[in-house]
Amino acid sequence: MKNVLLLLLASTCWMLRPARGQNANLPNVVILATGGTIAGAGESSVGTAYTAGKLPIDDLLNAVPEARKIANLRGEQVASVGSQAMHDSVWLKLAHRINELAQRSDVDGIVITHGTDTEGETGFFLQLTVKTTKPVVLVGAMRSATALSADGPLNLYNGIVVAANKTSADRGVLVAMNDYIYSARDVTKTNTTNVSTFQAPNTGPLGVVMDGKVEFYHRIIRKHTHQTEFDVSKVNSLPKVDILYGYANTNPVLVDALVKDGVQGIVIAGVGNGNLYPTVEERVKKITRQGIAVVRSNRTGSGRVLLNAETDDTALGTIAADDLNPQKARILLQLALLKTKDTKKIQEMFFEY
Numbered sequence: 388m389k390n391v392l393l394l395l396l397a398s399t400c401w402m403l404r405p406a407r408g409q410n411a412n413l414p415n416v417v418i419l420a421t422g423g424t425i426a427g428a429g430e431s432s433v434g435t436a437y438t439a440g441k442l443p444i445d446d447l448l449n450a451v452p453e454a455r456k457i458a459n460l461r462g463e464q465v466a467s468v469g470s471q472a473m474h475d476s477v478w479l480k481l482a483h484r485i486n487e488l489a490q491r492s493d494v495d496g497i498v499i500t501h502g503t504d505t506e507g508e509t510g511f512f513l514q515l516t517v518k519t520t521k522p523v524v525l526v527g528a529m530r531s532a533t534a535l536s537a538d539g540p541l542n543l544y545n546g547i548v549v550a551a552n553k554t555s556a557d558r559g560v561l562v563a564m565n566d567y568i569y570s571a572r573d574v575t576k577t578n579t580t581n582v583s584t585f586q587a588p589n590t591g592p593l594g595v596v597m598d599g600k601v602e603f604y605h606r607i608i609r610k611h612t613h614q615t616e617f618d619v620s621k622v623n624s625l626p627k628v629d630i631l632y633g634y635a636n637t638n639p640v641l642v643d644a645l646v647k648d649g650v651q652g653i654v655i656a657g658v659g660n661g662n663l664y665p666t667v668e669e670r671v672k673k674i675t676r677q678g679i680a681v682v683r684s685n686r687t688g689s690g691r692v693l694l695n696a697e698t699d700d701t702a703l704g705t706i707a708a709d710d711l712n713p714q715k716a717r718i719l720l721q722l723a724l725l726k727t728k729d730t731k732k733i734q735e736m737f738f739e740y
């Protein structure tokens with residue numbers, strides 16, 4: 388028995404010891420790579436054409452040797468896709484892996500390299516499903532790794548600086564882009580090509596990362612990570628929820644098509660304060676009675692959708708998204724539907740998360 392205990396102790400010490408070339412005084416940061424433009428490569432350094440997700444994580448890390456002075460680094464390739472191809476299975480794989488890594492005493496922070504198209508969505512999914520106070524930080528790039536003035540290396544370096552910093556703990560999942568640190572809840576891509584594309588239109592950034600230093604100015608109040616009720620540890624797929632875009636003269640047949648396709652929920656990117664075209668309203672009133680959850684978000688890009696304001700949620704059986712944009716409202720609705728179909732409870736979640 389004593390020998391077994393000694394063996395166990397020795398093997399634990401061996402597992403926790405710094406690997407060769409690692410510095411025991413530095414924090415340990417794991418980089419989970421998923422592809423994106425940050426790993427993209429193109430023929431011309433001055434053109435905008437490239438293929439996302441080409442380079443492996445080791446190449447990205449080799450481009451920022453300075454980061455090895457900040458933390459001991461270890462990379463894992465989780466996926467190699469442009470984030471336009473991001474899907475539930477990668478989200479679940481990431482959440483499962485982060486939850487495993489975060490429990491280890493030899494992991495102090497986690498960085499995820501990601502395409503920018505859906506970086507905010509993945510971030511929000513993780514914000515609601517990873518159970519840790521350790522820093523989890525997403526980074527990406529708007530210019531491919533082979534472009535002149537590629538923004539990936541500095542964003543990756545900054546992401547590692549944020550993940551290695553103790554003051555980043557318990558702030559939910561973070562997104563470090565273009566010198567700013569955002570909450571994954573609030574951040575969204577606002578420009579198709581510009582390096583300053585990431586903004587948090589309703590709240591602004593939480594802090595800045597510059598010169599290898601982190602400065603936070605704000606803290607997230609909404610529930611996140613270890614505070615959430617969502618547990619995907621045994622989940623292999625997410626409820627089917629789709630987004631319907633509102634516009635003048637919206638074709639109500641779109642609602643029917645989604646219902647026919649078997650959706651459990653619909654998020655409407657409504658006009659103005661999440662308002663719906665009259666014939667869409669009629670259809671929505673019917674389908675909420677059939678048990679399909681309908682959330683009203685908005686297409687404006689900022690602001691809140693208020694409960695029972697211009698649109699009568701009580702009469703329609705709809706849920707107001709508060710200030711979540713349609714793609715983030717979709718994620719919260721997917722997770723909510725894993726727990727309940729009760730509209731009132733789901734509405735409460737939209738004010739909590």
Ligand SMILES: NC(=O)C[C@H](N)C(=O)O
Nearest residue numbers: 423424469470502503504
């Ligand atoms: N800048 C980027 O990363 C865009 C790319 N389409 C992606 O999301 O993977």
